Amino acid sequence: MEPTYTIIIADDHPLFRNALFQSVHMAISGANLLEADSLSSLLGLLEKSEEPDLILLDLKMPGANGMSGLIQLRADHPDIPIVVISASEEASIVSQVKMHGAFGFIPKSSDMKVLIGALNQVLDGEPYFPIELMSDDxxxxxxxxxxxxxxxxxxxxxxxxxxxxxxxxxxxxxxxxxxxxxxxxxxxxxxxxxxxxxxxxxxxxxxxx
Missing domain, CATH: 1.10.10.10 (Winged helix-like DNA-binding domain superfamily/Winged helix DNA-binding domain)
Structure with missing residues (x-):
């Protein structure tokens, strides 16, 4: 029997959050999906429920200023894998996300095949960072x-x-x-x-x- 994963999708854009919800359902059958539209609602979810297997985090949403949301989550919940999904695809952003302890980075422009592959890789315990976006500066x-x-x-x-x-x-x-x-x-x-x-x-x- 396949394991059931609990995944929180944290993004303040309803359309993208819904699209991501559908994509994750396609990628991981039987996943228990929770949604948050701000940093405060995400922290509230984490207080009320058992720790999820994965958080998909947008960097820009109410209560989170740049890396501040990621930094707070890493400090408060160091054992939860966090994958940043962002429209900011500069190499410097990806490097900073990795430096602050994210387990992966998925560009919002990724197609379905890339997204599904990245999610499965992360849930198998392997970090996912697009090589073409990594900075060696x-x-x-x-x-x-x-x-x-x-x-x-x-x-x-x-x-x-x-x-x-x-x-x-x-x-x-x-x-x-x-x-x-x-x-x-x-x-x-x-x-x-x-x-x-x-x-x-x-x-x-x-x-x-």
């Missing part, structure tokens, strides 16, 4: 490694810095003290090897290009 890898050392909260603070928010505004939005934000800043600067917020934001932007 050593400089980028070094940068991605530095950013990967940030905690989910530090990454969130860095993202808010990039949006131009002041310490006071970040503290208010995250419901913590300014002293806590300053401590995060010190840790972020140390890990990234920079001296100020401008340099930190420049590094983040370089990694996101």
């Amino acid at each position: 050593a400089t980028y890898s070094d940068l991605a490694e530095k950013i990967a050392t940030l905690t989910p909260q530090q990454y969130k603070v860095l993202g808010m810095l990039s949006d131009g928010l002041l310490n006071k505004q970040i503290a208010y939005d995250l419901n913590v003290s300014e002293a806590t934000i300053k401590a995060h800043m010190t840790a972020i600067f140390r890990k990234l090897g920079v001296k100020n917020r401008t340099q930190a934001v420049i590094l983040l932007n370089e990694a996101s290009e």
Whole structure:
């Protein structure tokens, strides 16, 4: 008897989520499929149900800013394989996704045959990253490694810095003290090897290009 897999599809676009739902059903007969349209609804699902066998994660949905959703999921649920499905197909994005612990990357432009093959490969325990999208840029890898050392909260603070928010505004939005934000800043600067917020934001932007 074939195993029954529980898979969560996390994407805020209803049409794509439905198409992916149908594709996964075709790829894996009898799969138990759950859906989430935001990071908060995904985290809610993970709290209420047993850990799934796989999460298919879109990088851009409510509550997730770039890599922040992936980073938070990896920190909170390190044992769940996460495959990113994204319309952003730049080599730098794929490298960053891999650096942050994703088990695979499937471009949204993939045809059905590629998608089914990738899903089966991942469920067999083998990571899936398209070779043609992998970057061998050593400089980028070094940068991605530095950013990967940030905690989910530090990454969130860095993202808010990039949006131009002041310490006071970040503290208010995250419901913590300014002293806590300053401590995060010190840790972020140390890990990234920079001296100020401008340099930190420049590094983040370089990694996101």
